[in-house]
């Protein structure tokens with residue numbers, strides 16, 4: 001098992017057919033995930049294609065995650081919490097300036113994704129909207145959204161199967177409002 005320390009990230013290769021288990025070890029912690037085709041990194045995870053083909057904005061067990069080229073990248077085999085977000089972009093330095101009025105340096109998923117994915121030749125502008133595991137975004141009938149604390153409890157996990165060779169970027173999210181006001185680690189495992 002691998003540990004992503006609080007407010008940090010990781011990147012790794014995940015071969016087709018392998019399983020990725022992402023665990024919230026303490027509860028109420030979001031993990032942003034982005035995916036790239038390891039054989040052509042111009043192909044990447046697509047929120048829009050996934051919501052379109054899965055006919056839902058709430059993506060969970062039995063759903064697929066699709067690419068910008070309309071190929072299946074992952075299947076969700078298990079999801080013990082069952083609430084994830086695919087609407088919002090990774091938190092970035094600007095998130096903390098614009099939404100938190102914070103002028104000091106603040107760690108962010110965006111920085112943690114592009115800095116870890118750099119060794120796979122992924123650049124900051126390549127980072128798409130992430131699949132935000134355990135993130136609890138609520139919306140009303142007018143479309144107004146609010147970010148609520150995750151409903152995940154200690155030990156909740158989501159299990160993915162890779163449908164192509166992937167480069168994966170994964171974080172322990174750094175945004176106060178997304179994580180119930182405190183920062184915790186994320187654990188992950190690659191399984192056969």
Ligand SMILES: [Zn+2]
Nearest residue numbers: 091109173174
């Ligand atoms: Zn974040």
